Amino acid sequence: MEFAHDTQIVLAAAASLVNTASTETDVLDGQEAFDAWLDGQPYTGDRAHTEAERRSVRDLRERLAALWPAPDRDGEPDRDRTVELVNDLLDETDARPHLARHDGWDWHLHVTPRRAPLAHRIGAEVAMAVADLVRGDDLSRLRRCAGDDCDAVLVDLSRNRSKRFCDTGNCANRAHVAAYRARRARATG
Ligand SMILES: [Zn+2]
Ligand SMILES: [Zn+2]
Structure with missing residues (x-):
């Protein structure tokens, strides 16, 4: 299955949001840190710049974390539970999918009006993107980093499903160094 460009961007942004919790x-x-972080994210539209807005995004972040397997568990998330969350989000956010083209972006899916509250816009877009994964039975693409001591979540939309490490830390690098040291220890042992 090929993933739409906006599906990839939305899922990567969702992982990024969930990872801010750890x-x-x-x-x-803080408002300043939040604004700076948000500037690096793909969300457009109105912002309230209020504590209430941050609180609603925090609540959403907790719910979105459940899309990934629990840190101490392997395997993929529960599909039926994911469907429940997706449908709840679409319902709560009053999602009305439509195509939009703006700011140099070609036609892509918008799920809520630009004036909808930030948490609604994020929640609805993530819900639509995860709906793609559910339909393609692709929830296993939402997984946890394989790095030692790293619980970061990641999205693997690569063709050969080869992504094992998060983008947040230096996990891939550290794993390679550890493997190299182990090989060398065996060779010289
Ligand atoms: Zn847009
Ligand atoms: Zn990691």
């Missing part, structure tokens, strides 16, 4: 300083704790 960084040393939470970008949702």
Whole structure:
């Protein structure tokens, strides 16, 4: 299955949001940090710049984390539970999918009006993107980083499903170094 460009962007942004929960300083704790983080994200439309907005995004972040397998469990997320969350989000956010073209982006899916609250826009877009995964039975593409001591979530939309490490840390690098050291220790042992 080929994934639409906007599906990829939305899922990557969702992973990025979920991963902010486990960084040393939470970008949702302060308005400035949150604004700076949001500037690097693909969301367009109105922003309230209020504490209430941050709170609603924080609530959403907790719910979106459930799209990924629990940190201590392998395997893929529960499909039926995911469907429940997707449908709840589409319902709560009053999703009305339509195609939009703006700011240099070609036609892509918008799920809520530009004036909808930020948490609704994020929630609805993630719900639509995850709906793609559910329909293609592709939920296993939402997984946890294979790095030691790393619980970051990732999205693997690669053709050969080869992505094992998150984008947040240096996990792929550290794993390669550890494997190299282990090989060398065996060789010289
Ligand atoms: Zn757009
Ligand atoms: Zn990692």
